[in-house]
Amino acid sequence: FLLDNKLRRAVDRGEFVLHYQPKRDMTTGQVCGLEALIRWNSPEDGLVAPGKFIPMLEETGLILEVGAWAFGQAALERQRWQATGMPTPRIAVNVSAIQIRRADFVQSVVNAVQAVGASLEGIDLEVTESLLMEDVSGSIEKLEDLRNLGVNVAIDDFGTGYSSLYYLARLPVQFLKIDGSFIYTMTASGHSKMIVSTIISLAHALGMRVIAEGVETREQQQLLEAMHCDEMQGYLFSRPLPAEQLAPFLLQPG
Ligand code: G
Ligand code: G
Ligand code: MN
Ligand code: NA
Numbered sequence: 001f002l003l004d005n006k007l008r009r010a011v012d013r014g015e016f017v018l019h020y021q022p023k024r025d026m027t028t029g030q031v032c033g034l035e036a037l038i039r040w041n042s043p044e045d046g047l048v049a050p051g052k053f054i055p056m057l058e059e060t061g062l063i064l065e066v067g068a069w070a071f072g073q074a075a076l077e078r079q080r081w082q083a084t085g086m087p088t089p090r091i092a093v094n095v096s097a098i099q100i101r102r103a104d105f106v107q108s109v110v111n112a113v114q115a116v117g118a119s120l121e122g123i124d125l126e127v128t129e130s131l132l133m134e135d136v137s138g139s140i141e142k143l144e145d146l147r148n149l150g151v152n153v154a155i156d157d158f159g160t161g162y163s164s165l166y167y168l169a170r171l172p173v174q175f176l177k178i179d180g181s182f183i184y185t186m187t188a189s190g191h192s193k194m195i196v197s198t199i200i201s202l203a204h205a206l207g208m209r210v211i212a213e214g215v216e217t218r219e220q221q222q223l224l225e226a227m228h229c230d231e232m233q234g235y236l237f238s239r240p241l242p243a244e245q246l247a248p249f250l251l252q253p254g
Contacts, residue, residue: 003056006042011065015041018073020091021240022249023211023233026225031250034091035126035233036074037240038066058098067099068112075118077243087250092124092154097131101138106145124152124175130161132171143172154211159199169206176203180214183234187219197227204228 010016018036025032040048057063074091082088099105113120125146132139132155143153154175155168159182178199185192196212203210212224215234224232238249 003053004060006044007040007053007056007060007062010040010042011062011069015043016066016069016073017041017242018070018077019240019242020246021233022089022238022246023231024237026221026229026232031087031089032231033089033124034246035240036070036091036093038070038094054096058096061098063096063098064102064108067095068108070094071109071123072112072116072118075113075120075123076116078122079118081247081250086247088122089250090122090124090152092126092152094126094156097128097134100127100131100142101135106142106149109146109151110149120149120151124154126154126156126177128157128161129155129163132173133161133163133167136164136167136171140171147172147174159195165202168202173208175209175211177211177213177233178229180234183212183214183220183224184216186223187217193223196224196229200227200229 017039019039020034020036022031023033023035024030038050038054040050040053042048054063057066070093074093078088078091099108102108110120113123132143146153152174153172154177155171155173156177157179158176160179176199178196182192182196182199186196187193200210209230211231211233212220212229213233215221215224215232215236217236221232221236241249
């Protein structure tokens with residue numbers, strides 16, 4: 001209950017920040033997108049990772065408020081970079097089950113960016129596969145509304161849930177993100193390597209682009225290149241960075 005109160009206060013005081021992890025286009029070598037990853041800048045505890053507070057935000061329902069804030073903040077920061085003439089890749093925002101299950105989810109995203117005087121231009125989202133499979137018809141409808149607003153959708157942590165391939169083909173989704181656990185074990189395990197290459201083929205057959213997450217070594221990158229993976233994300237390319245450290249990164253040539 002203590003954390004509960006601290007989080008309520010954190011929401012009221014605006015103690016959350018977004019860090020941005022660049023995604024690299026494996027063909028051009030350039031930054032082709034950013035993933036927004038929330039942190040809690042706590043006066044008592046410093047920068048707190050999302051694993052430590054997202055579950056509590058979900059339990060208390062505060063995730064609705066914070067999740068909406070994340071969309072507004074990402075749209076606003078992107079608009080500010082754009083105004084300074086900086087290259088402005090698309091930004092993907094993570095969403096929780098509790099957010100997307102709500103009938104007013106799409107409208108809440110639209111409202112959140114309008115409230116800060118920004119637009120949805122260049123904003124995408126990431127959602128886990130189990131979440132979409134929970135309510136396929138409801139998901140399809142919302143994802144289609146989002147696509148009509150120019151928002152791309154990535155299925156996050158792909159390979160760890162229970163996807164129905166039947167439904168996967170029907171979801172209006174543009175990206176699959178291969179879970180980092182497969183990338184991590186890929187160089188040692190023939191199984192993981194086979195799973196990764198199969199996911200890449202599957203995604204391409206369905207007309208989706210593939211993002212490998214958690215890429216930490218050159219060896220992993222080279223394997224992924226040989227498998228025609230489209231994008232990579234991970235410490236090898238860049239850690240998640242605060243907005244003010246991103247500028248030099250976005251300006252560097254591939
Ligand atoms: O670095 P990392 O510790 O940033 O993120 C851990 C987890 O927290 C990831 O699974 C990520 O999807 C989730 N996460 C990060 N930012 C957000 C956010 O703004 N909203 C939600 N719902 N989840 C987030
Ligand atoms: O949203 P998602 O569950 O995909 O969150 C991505 C998580 O992976 C974040 O916690 C992020 O900080 C973390 N991450 C990003 N790159 C790497 C990496 O190269 N290695 C590891 N171990 N974690 C990473
Ligand atoms: Mn993600
Ligand atoms: Na993930």
